[in-house]
Amino acid sequence: MPEVVTTIAALRKRVAAAREFARREGSSDAPVSRVVLVPTMGALHDGHLQLVRQARDLGGIVVVSIFVNPLQFGPGEDLERYPRGLDSDVQRLEGLADIVFAPAVDEMYPAGSAETRVSAGAVAGLYEGASRPGHFDGMLTVVAKLFHIVAPDVAVFGQKDAQQVHLVGRMVRDLDLPVTIAVVDTVRESDGLALSSRNQYLDQTGRAAAVALSRALRAGSAKAESGPDAVLEAAGAVVAAEPAVKLDYLVVVDPETFLPVGVGHHGPAIALIAARVGSTRLIDNERISFP
Numbered sequence: 001m002p003e004v005v006t007t008i009a010a011l012r013k014r015v016a017a018a019r020e021f022a023r024r025e026g027s028s029d030a031p032v033s034r035v036v037l038v039p040t041m042g043a044l045h046d047g048h049l050q051l052v053r054q055a056r057d058l059g060g061i062v063v064v065s066i067f068v069n070p071l072q073f074g075p076g077e078d079l080e081r082y083p084r085g086l087d088s089d090v091q092r093l094e095g096l097a098d099i100v101f102a103p104a105v106d107e108m109y110p111a112g113s114a115e116t117r118v119s120a121g122a123v124a125g126l127y128e129g130a131s132r133p134g135h136f137d138g139m140l141t142v143v144a145k146l147f148h149i150v151a152p153d154v155a156v157f158g159q160k161d162a163q164q165v166h167l168v169g170r171m172v173r174d175l176d177l178p179v180t181i182a183v184v185d186t187v188r189e190s191d192g193l194a195l196s197s198r199n200q201y202l203d204q205t206g207r208a209a210a211v212a213l214s215r216a217l218r219a220g221s222a223k224a225e226s227g228p229d230a231v232l233e234a235a236g237a238v239v240a241a242e243p244a245v246k247l248d249y250l251v252v253v254d255p256e257t258f259l260p261v262g263v264g265h266h267g268p269a270i271a272l273i274a275a276r277v278g279s280t281r282l283i284d285n286e287r288i289s290f291p
């Protein structure tokens with residue numbers, strides 16, 4: 001079972017000891033003293049485990065953080081009901097993670113919150129950020145804290161949260177943080193639904209309707225040859241045909257800038273979708289290449 005550490009001081013000590021042990025025991029050519037962080041909010045599903053497996057494959061010491069970060073939830077969002085279950089999360093990490101960092105809120109924010117925050121910039125006001133003001137500042141603030149606490153060589157994130165991945169990568173570049181970001185493809189149910197901790201809020205009808213998000217993205221990407229507008233039209237038609245799914249946004253963005261692509265766009269892009277199924281907000285995305 002991974003060792004569970006709940007304080008910042010103990011985590012720093014434990015990581016330093018693991019690095020030192022690995023350095024002494026390991027062969028000089030193996031990346032044994034590399035520390036790989038997988039930041040999570042718990043409620044671990046197979047998508048998270050895929051991130052941790054990837055971390056394991058990178059070699060070295062695998063730290064999984066489990067922390068439901070209040071800073072990235074807005075008023076009226078699901079902070080209180082967000083699924084929590086540390087014991088079962090730790091069990092799922094057996095054989096995959098070395099250390100689980102699971103601090104309480106007052107360990108991370110002794111003053112109740114953080115006065116100093118990372119500002120995620122203009123892209124943070126779009127798409128997810130438009131529906132969830134302040135979400136990305138809160139997310140980047142806790143990610144920056146985790147990077148300072150764990151001091152990982154590599155941090156692993158899931159492509160499922162494409163805007164998050166973009167903003168974390170930009171923070172790392174803008175602030176010259178000494179960490180490499182590894183991105184892992186979205187894990188899906190057999191019908192295409194992207195795995196998400198929030199899927200467990202869905203009832204049977206909602207679960208059946210939710211697959212419209214990935215179906216829309218697939219229908220859209222099948223139209224890549226006809227350009228971004230055709231992609232949006234095809235994807236939009238799939239969502240419109242599913243009354244239980246209320247579209248929040250559907251957009252095709254440039255992966256470099258994360259701004260919407262123009263009609264004549266060529267090359268790589270990402271189609272992003274967010275929708276409400278009942279009271280559950282779901283997101284998904286798909287990489288598209290425009291010829």
Ligand code: PAF
Nearest residue numbers: 039040041069139142161
């Ligand atoms: O993707 C998540 O679960 C969270 O946004 C993260 C990166 C763990 C920060 O709280």
